[in-house]
Amino acid sequence: MQRFWVKSRSFKYSVNVGSGAWRALADFPQDRYSAIFILTERNLWQRWGEKLLREGNVKRARPVFVPPGENSKSLMRVEEVGAELLEKGADRRSLLVALGGGMIGDLGGFVASTYMRGIDCVQVPTTVLAQVDSAIGGKTAVNVGAMKNLLGTFYPPRMVLAEPMVLASLDERPFRSGFFEVAKHAILSGPGLFKELEAKAAELLPQRARELGDILARAARVKVQVVSRDEREAGLRRILNLGHTFGHALEEATGYRRFLHGEAVGWGILIVSRLAELLGVLEPTEGARIARLLRQLGPLPTLHGLRARQVLELLPQDKKAVRGRIHWVIPERIGRVRISDQVPLNLVETAFRDLQRSEAQE
Amino acid sequence: MQRFWVKSRSFKYSVNVGSGAWRALADFPQDRYSAIFILTERNLWQRWGEKLLREGNVKRARPVFVPPGENSKSLMRVEEVGAELLEKGADRRSLLVALGGGMIGDLGGFVASTYMRGIDCVQVPTTVLAQVDSAIGGKTAVNVGAMKNLLGTFYPPRMVLAEPMVLASLDERPFRSGFFEVAKHAILSGPGLFKELEAKAAELLPQRARELGDILARAARVKVQVVSRDEREAGLRRILNLGHTFGHALEEATGYRRFLHGEAVGWGILIVSRLAELLGVLEPTEGARIARLLRQLGPLPTLHGLRARQVLELLPQDKKAVRGRIHWVIPERIGRVRISDQVPLNLVETAFRDLQRSEAQE
Numbered sequence: 111m112q113r114f115w116v117k118s119r120s121f122k123y124s125v126n127v128g129s130g131a132w133r134a135l136a137d138f139p140q141d142r143y144s145a146i147f148i149l150t151e152r153n154l155w156q157r158w159g160e161k162l163l164r165e166g167n168v169k170r171a172r173p174v175f176v177p178p179g180e181n182s183k184s185l186m187r188v189e190e191v192g193a194e195l196l197e198k199g200a201d202r203r204s205l206l207v208a209l210g211g212g213m214i215g216d217l218g219g220f221v222a223s224t225y226m227r228g229i230d231c232v233q234v235p236t237t238v239l240a241q242v243d244s245a246i247g248g249k250t251a252v253n254v255g256a257m258k259n260l261l262g263t264f265y266p267p268r269m270v271l272a273e274p275m276v277l278a279s280l281d282e283r284p285f286r287s288g289f290f291e292v293a294k295h296a297i298l299s300g301p302g303l304f305k306e307l308e309a310k311a312a313e314l315l316p317q318r319a320r321e322l323g324d325i326l327a328r329a330a331r332v333k334v335q336v337v338s339r340d341e342r343e344a345g346l347r348r349i350l351n352l353g354h355t356f357g358h359a360l361e362e363a364t365g366y367r368r369f370l371h372g373e374a375v376g377w378g379i380l381i382v383s384r385l386a387e388l389l390g391v392l393e394p395t396e397g398a399r400i401a402r403l404l405r406q407l408g409p410l411p412t413l414h415g416l417r418a419r420q421v422l423e424l425l426p427q428d429k430k431a432v433r434g435r436i437h438w439v440i441p442e443r444i445g446r447v448r449i450s451d452q453v454p455l456n457l458v459e460t461a462f463r464d465l466q467r468s469e470a471q472e
Numbered sequence: 473m474q475r476f477w478v479k480s481r482s483f484k485y486s487v488n489v490g491s492g493a494w495r496a497l498a499d500f501p502q503d504r505y506s507a508i509f510i511l512t513e514r515n516l517w518q519r520w521g522e523k524l525l526r527e528g529n530v531k532r533a534r535p536v537f538v539p540p541g542e543n544s545k546s547l548m549r550v551e552e553v554g555a556e557l558l559e560k561g562a563d564r565r566s567l568l569v570a571l572g573g574g575m576i577g578d579l580g581g582f583v584a585s586t587y588m589r590g591i592d593c594v595q596v597p598t599t600v601l602a603q604v605d606s607a608i609g610g611k612t613a614v615n616v617g618a619m620k621n622l623l624g625t626f627y628p629p630r631m632v633l634a635e636p637m638v639l640a641s642l643d644e645r646p647f648r649s650g651f652f653e654v655a656k657h658a659i660l661s662g663p664g665l666f667k668e669l670e671a672k673a674a675e676l677l678p679q680r681a682r683e684l685g686d687i688l689a690r691a692a693r694v695k696v697q698v699v700s701r702d703e704r705e706a707g708l709r710r711i712l713n714l715g716h717t718f719g720h721a722l723e724e725a726t727g728y729r730r731f732l733h734g735e736a737v738g739w740g741i742l743i744v745s746r747l748a749e750l751l752g753v754l755e756p757t758e759g760a761r762i763a764r765l766l767r768q769l770g771p772l773p774t775l776h777g778l779r780a781r782q783v784l785e786l787l788p789q790d791k792k793a794v795r796g797r798i799h800w801v802i803p804e805r806i807g808r809v810r811i812s813d814q815v816p817l818n819l820v821e822t823a824f825r826d827l828q829r830s831e832a833q834e
Contacts, residue, residue, distance in 0.1 A: 120481070185547040192616050192623050224586075224623040227611065249589065254554050261554050261586040263625065 112327040114334040118248065118266035125246055125270040127330045128323030132273045135166030138232070143205040146171040147195060149218040150209040151178045154236060158276055162209065162234065166271075171207070172198055176217065180366065183213050183252050185261070191221050202226045205268075211237035212244045212371070216262070219250030223265035233267040237280065238288020239372055241272035242295060242329035243350075247337035258358070274326055277319035285316045286408035287372030292325065293403055294352050294379060295332035300445030303328045304403070311406035349447050352439040353378030356458070359424040360416075368411050376410050377465070379441075384461040385453060386440045396443050413469055418462045422455055474689040476696040480610065480628040487608055487632040489692045490685030494635045497528030500594070505567040508533040509557060511580040512571040513540045516598060520638055524571065524596065528633075533569070534560055538579065542728065545575050545614050547623070553583050564588045567630075573599035574606045574733070578624070581612030585627035595629040599642065600650020601734055603634035604657060604691035605712075609699035620720070636688055639681035647678045648770035649734030654687065655765055656714050656741060657694035662807030665690045666765070673768035711809050714801040715740030718820070721786040722778075730773050738772050739827070741803075746823040747815060748802045758805050775828050780821045787820075 111128035126134040140146065146168060148159070152175050163171060174194050176182045195204070206229055208218025215233055222231035235245035251262030277285060296304040306325055333350070340346035357378030361369055369377070383400045386392030425436055435451040442448055473490035488496040502508065508530060510521070514537045525533060536556050538544045568591055570580025577595055584593035597607035613624030639647060658666040668687055695712070702708035719740030723731055731739070745762045748754035787798055797813040804810055
């Protein structure tokens with residue numbers, strides 16, 4: 111198990127990644143809290159609840175359940191959870207533990223940040239994406255209608271506990287999907303993690319999750335370093351959007367049905383790599399290496415039938431767009447990116463068509 | 473016009489109170505923002521919108537309307553406002569101006585604190601209560617069902633502009649109601665403001681609102697000083713709950729129909745004064761002086777028909793209760809309070825019955 115520290119605005123918190131991570135909860139000052147509540151899904155609770163309480167040495171904790179699925183990331187659900195917490199006696203000194211994937215982490219963080227104007231929160235992520243990315247850094251969010259993450263807060267957790275063992279209960283597709291985010295971190299951080307990911311690409315299976323502590327920790331560390339330097343996304347943190355600008359548009363264009371989030375990010379990385387080549391800032395050999403790794407990480411659902419214009423039209427809806435300009439995160443090589451708001455849209459269109467064409471030729 | 477500064481966690485902001493306060497907006501760096509949106513009620517906009525834009529030298533601003541009334545302080549309304557802001561093109565660099573009373577301020581602050589994870593907010597309060605209290609300090613909130621302010625954030629505004637002229641359009645009862653909060657600030661701060669309030673009590677009428685800049689500024693200053701020293705209610709800020717512990721219970725016991733908020737606070741102050749006398753910590757002459765001022769500020773709706781137990785049962789629901797204990801703010805004299813969590817409930821019951829009895833004897 112590895113431990114990293116995130117320097118947040120007014121306190122620092124530990125991110126614990128690897129086998130045995132849950133045991134770090136035993137050293138957390140639980141006695142300071144009037145009560146502990148665990149926001150989770152029923153099936154996660156049945157599978158892992160007892161183990162979490164035992165390993166974390168939690169004496170009393172009450173679960174609060176939300177239905178699985180993105181629909182739970184809504185203000186309606188926030189209201190329900192808030193009312194249930196109140197009914198169960200949660201006060202300002204209560205602790206909320208979010209046990210689940212990205213949805214639970216985002217929703218739980220949002221609830222914690224607003225319940226009685228803020229109670230402490232511990233993140234216990236149970237998906238690859240959540241373990242290396244979304245549970246770290248304090249971004250919380252809910253969706254409003256079709257607009258993902260329109261409302262949210264910056265609200266750092268008090269601790270993050272990423273135990274790879276839980277990943278074993280994921281299906282293979284969502285499991286693999288998370289590794290496209292790991293690839294993103296590898297491109298941001300440099301050749302070390304990238305090489306490790308290349309070496310392990312064939313072994314990335316749920317049943318081998320326990321062996322992945324090291325790679326997950328290295329990937330999580332990238333996020334830790336970025337958010338420690340830029341908690342509120344004033345600048346540096348935007349590099350974490352690598353692959354996301356286009357990825358989000360792809361998800362939206364397909365009604366969030368064709369691609370899992372990580373898969374859309376996978377395509378998003380491919381398109382900005384291609385863009386970078388077209389812009390002449392990324393060597394084609396580096397671009398090819400990135401593309402090869404992404405292919406190894408698993409099959410991506412096809413782009414077939416999507417019209418470039420249709421996807422591009424969804425780009426300016428990106429909420430990170432300031433005054434309507436789109437900030438693209440462009441890889442310059444493995445280990446370095448730049449942010450540019452000067453990318454012509456017709457170049458994006460060309461890159462997209464290139465991807466579609468090469469996909470058709472395979 | 474008087475200007476005070478609140479030291480917030482990461483920036484300081486000005487609180488401008490008195491005739492001409494809106495003109496301070498002209499010096500605010502409006503150009504930094506991609507767009508300006510004004511959250512308000514339709515009738516306020518019609519009466520004051522043009523004047524605010526002119527005095528504040530605001531070139532472009534678009535209103536976003538919410539219906540008047542406490543029902544608008546809901547997550548459903550947050551969602552609607554969020555969707556409307558998005559549709560109108562608000563991005564992370566937009567500014568939200570909340571023009572209205574406590575409801576608009578709380579809702580607007582909450583929306584600003586969560587829209588795209590936080591956009592800047594300027595508070596333009598239009599009621600006495602909002603001008604001297606709720607618009608200052610960065611507390612935002614929405615209700616969940618019957619639970620007032622269950623969800624909220626600490627999110628300081630970038631500026632507060634309290635112009636007494638707007639108070640002229642209030643009806644007399646809500647106008648007067650706000651002065652019970654001014655009385656609260658007078659008890660907290662000391663004889664100066666208290667005497668001024670005693671001297672002006674007979675003249676506190678909407679049509680004379682323009683003359684009240686000084687008293688409003690002095691009352692606002694009390695809030696400014698407290699929140700500058702304790703933004704997140706770790707300790708000192710709790711003194712602002714003077715009269716509120718019991719006041720909230722009274723409002724709840726009567727379904728928020730019998731008392732305006734300020735009136736409930738008025739009764740709340742009377743009960744803690746009586747409690748303080750019973751505890752032997754407040755001289756009866758001081759208690760009588762407090763009671764006399766409150767009577768001068770206007771008639772309070774009767775306590776008749778309320779059973780003490782029924783009100784007392786609602787006390788522990790106060791969300792400021794930590795581990796179920798109630799923290800009472802007890803006046804020791806005009807200018808000094810103490811916080812006690814050791815007040816026996818039967819003493820509160822006695823104080824309540826004393827008030828009911830003296831009311832019946834008048």
